[in-house]
C-alpha cells in the first residue's frame with residue numbers, strides 16, 4: 098500500500114469510528130428515552146430466604162388449597178433465577194479464572210443482586226477477589242432516594258447486610274472485631290489492617306454508614322452504646338436501646354416517625370410466627386410481624402399522609418429470613434407459617450404499589466433450602482428407605498443401567514417411625530414426612546395425620562442449587578419475565594431507579 | 599509517517615474531540631461520578647479495633663479459689679454454658695446453643711484466670727476451628743450430645759504458662775457467637 102492511500106485509509110477508519118461514536122451516542126440516548134417509560138419511582142424488593150418453588154407451592158396448598166393462589170402468585174410477571182456462587186479468588190463468568198460453586202449461601206446471593214457480581218460464599222459487598230463493590234442501596238442513597246432494609250433475621254445477617262456493608266466474611270457481625278471471624282487471608286493473602294472496611298464489624302458499619310434510612314429487624318446484641326450514639330448523631334430515631342439492650346416493641350414501631358428510624362425487636366433473630374400465634378401473651382408476641390414492619394417502612398419512606406411527596410422515591414428491601422432458618426431445621430410447620438407471614442408482607446407491598454402506580458415490586462429468593470418437596474400421600478422418600486428404588490426391567494433389559502438395582506424400595510422402620518409432626522413426632526431420628534391438612538380436607542382431618550392431604554419431605558438440612566422463583570409487578574417488571582441470573586437483578590433494579598448506567 | 603498523514607490524523611482527532619465534548623454535554627449521565635464511589639468505605643468517628651474481643655466483666659469478677667464461673671457476654675441469651683471445670687491447668691465448658699439457629703459460623707470463648715485474692719492475672723482464648731468458611735454446611739460427624747440435643751461444643755482453654763501455679767480460679771464467657 099502506498100503512503101497516501103494508507104493515510105486516507107487511516108482517516109477513513111477514524112472517521113468511521115467517529116461516526117460509530119455518534120451513532121452509539123444517539124442509540125444510547127434512544128435507549129434512555131425508551132427506558133424512561135420503565136422508570137420506577139420506588140422499588141420494593143422482597144425475598145424469602147431459602148424460598149424454593151416448592152415452598153411457594155406447599156404454602157399455597159396449605160393455606161389456600163391447590164386451586165388457590167398466594168399473593169405473590171397473583172403478580173403478573175413470573176421468572177426464574179439461577180443462584181450459583183463462585184470460589185474465593187474466582188473471576189467473573191466468562192473470564193479464564195472463573196471457578197463456580199453450584200450452591201450459594203445468603204451472603205454470596207445478596208451480593209449478586211445488590212452489587213451485580215458473583216462472589217464466594219460468606220462474602221458481602223466484595224467480589225470474589227475481595228474488591229469492594231457498591232450496592233444498589235448505596236447507589237440509590239447517593240442518587241437521592243430514601244432507603245429501607247427490613248428483615249426477620251439479625252439485621253447484621255447476610256441478606257440485609259449485603260445491601261449496607263462490605264465484609265470479607267459474613268461472620269464479622271459484631272459487636273467486636275475478631276481476626277478469626279473478620280479476616281480471610283485465602284482471599285487477601287495477608288491480614289488487612291483493622292481500619293479496612295472489609296474487616297470492620299458489620300454492626301459498626303450499619304450504625305455509621307447511613308446507607309439505610311429505615312432499619313427494622315433483629316440482632317440488637319450486635320450493637321452497643323457507641324453504635325447508638327453514632328446512630329443518634331446521624332439523626333436516627335432509635336427504638337429501644339442498644340446501649341441498655343432494650344428491645345423495641347410493636348408499640349414503639351407504631352409510634353415511630355421521622356426520616357430515619359432504627360428499630361431492632363429481638364437481641365437475636367425475630368421469633369417464628371407459629372410460636373407467637375400459639376403464645377399471644379409471651380414477650381415475643383410484642384415483636385411486630387414482617388407485614389407490620391413492611392407497612393411502617395413504606396409509610397416512613399413514602400411519607401404517606403405526612404405529605405412528604407417532595408421525595409424522589411425509595412428503595413426498600415424486605416426479607417422473610419426464617420423460611421430459610423426453619424428449613425435448615427426441617428421444620429415444615431414453622432416454615433409454612435413463615436411463608437404465610439412473608440406472603441402477607443408481599444400483600445402490603447402490592448397494596449401500596451397498586452395505589453402508587455409507579456412502584457416496581459419484585460418477589461424472589463436467594464436460594465432454595467433443604468430440598469423441600471411434596472410427596473404423594475402415603476408414599477415415602479429415599480431417606481426412609483432401606484434400599485434405593487429398584488432399577489431393573491426384566492421385560493426389556495435395554496432399559497437396565499449398570500449396575501442394575503434389583504429388588505424393591507422398602508420402608509426402613511428404624512428410619513421412618515411415623516409422620517414427624519404426628520405419630521413419629523417423639524422420635525428425633527425419624528426421617529418421616531410432615532403432613533398437613535389443607536382447606537378442602539374434611540374438618541375432622543388433623544395436621545400430622547395420615548389422612549391429611551399435604552405430605553412434605555426434605556432432601557437435606559442445607560441449601561440446594563435449584564433455581565428460585567421470581568414474581569414481579571410494575572414498571573420494568575417485563576424485563577424479569579424470563580430465565581435470569583441473580584446478578585441480572587442488579588441491572589434491572591439499577592436501571593429502573595436510574596442509578597446505574 | 600508522511601506530513602499528509604499527520605494532517606489528516608490531526609483533523610480527525612480534533613473532530614473526535616469535538617464530538618466527544620458534544621456527546622458529554624448532551625448526555626448528562628456520562629459526567630456522573632463513578633459507581634464505585636457510592637460504596638461507603640469510611641466510617642467517621644469509628645476507632646479501629648486494636649485487638650481481639652474482650653469481656654469487660656472478667657475484670658470485675660472475683661471467683662473463689664478452686665471455682666469456675668460464667669462471665670457475662672453479649673450473647674448469653676443464645677446458649678447455655680454447662681459442665682464447667684477448672685483443674686488448675688485448664689478451664690473447660692460445654693457451650694450448648696439454644697437459640698433459634700441454623701449452622702454455627704463463629705464461636706469464641708474467653709477465660710480469665712485469678713489468684714487467691716480474686717485478682718485477674720490474665721486471660722486465655724478459644725477460637726472454634728473453622729471447618730468450612732465456605733457456606734455453612736452442617737458438620738458431617740454427629741454433634742456431641744446426640745441428635746436433638748442442640749448444638750453442643752466442648753471448649754477448653756489452657757492456663758497460660760506464665761500463670762501456672764498462681765491461677766487458682768477461673769471465669770469463662772463467650773464474646774463471639776454467630777449462627778447462619
Ligand SMILES: [Zn+2]
Pocket residue numbers: 147203421422425466560700778
Ligand atoms: Zn440458609
